[in-house]
Amino acid sequence: MLAKGATVRAVVRLIEDWVVNALVGLGDWVLFSLSTLRWLVTRRPYPRTLTPVLVTVGQQSAGVVVVTGFFIGMVLAVHSYGQFKKFGFTTWSGSLINASVIRELGPVLAAIMLAGRVGSSMAAETGTMRVSEQIDALACLGANPIHYLVVPRLIACMCMIPMLTLMADLGGVFGAALICVEVYGVEAHDYWRHSRDFVQMFDLFTGLVKAFVFGSLIALISCHRGFRSRAGAEGVGRAATESFVLSFVAILVADFFLALVLNKLGDAWAQWGRW
Numbered sequence: 001m002l003a004k005g006a007t008v009r010a011v012v013r014l015i016e017d018w019v020v021n022a023l024v025g026l027g028d029w030v031l032f033s034l035s036t037l038r039w040l041v042t043r044r045p046y047p048r049t050l051t052p053v054l055v056t057v058g059q060q061s062a063g064v065v066v067v068t069g070f071f072i073g074m075v076l077a078v079h080s081y082g083q084f085k086k087f088g089f090t091t092w093s094g095s096l097i098n099a100s101v102i103r104e105l106g107p108v109l110a111a112i113m114l115a116g117r118v119g120s121s122m123a124a125e126t127g128t129m130r131v132s133e134q135i136d137a138l139a140c141l142g143a144n145p146i147h148y149l150v151v152p153r154l155i156a157c158m159c160m161i162p163m164l165t166l167m168a169d170l171g172g173v174f175g176a177a178l179i180c181v182e183v184y185g186v187e188a189h190d191y192w193r194h195s196r197d198f199v200q201m202f203d204l205f206t207g208l209v210k211a212f213v214f215g216s217l218i219a220l221i222s223c224h225r226g227f228r229s230r231a232g233a234e235g236v237g238r239a240a241t242e243s244f245v246l247s248f249v250a251i252l253v254a255d256f257f258l259a260l261v262l263n264k265l266g267d268a269w270a271q272w273g274r275w
Contacts, residue, residue, distance in 0.1 A: 057153075218251075222247065
């Protein structure tokens, strides 16, 4: 009985320590994010610090995002066609596939891909600067590290990730059309007609809003983990890993709440359109 009671107390203590550490980390991230937003509003970044990040986040990530979206569309087409064929609605497959890609899968999977590629790179880069005391050197030279390092990365992610999401959506739409029309022989005219009638501009707006929020979360979480990196190569590697894991979880949680809000807005939009 004593041993069992000691085990229970140890488990409870571990849970309490984890909850306390999680709350402390969340509070520290909120303060870090508020400081970044303050610098974002009060002072614009230097072009020489913003342009390289835009190229890294945008141009160098375009290929992998398009390929990801293309195969997402093809996989959805393969799985959806069989279900629509059972009911004789194969020409309607494009409406479901394209709406799923544009509203949900395109923004989420593109953000997860970029969290691994861009977010981990940001965490490793800023973590290395923290370990090598370059961030402290910036502060000694009179430059605010958050304004100099974090704000350009936040702007780049907020601007480029929605554009990359559009490219992923385009790849997914054409990938699905390739499978449905060329492989399964769905009539192209009906396929695109049903897609046009079912997918609305609000669906595209929904995907872009999600991409904007996801990009902001990726930048803030990755830079925060880099700024809080521990010393040594192990600390930098752990910061990069934590940035991806936390960004992944944050994307899924934010996607849930955004879906609730945007669905309500979509219903209001449809109701207003009927008026």
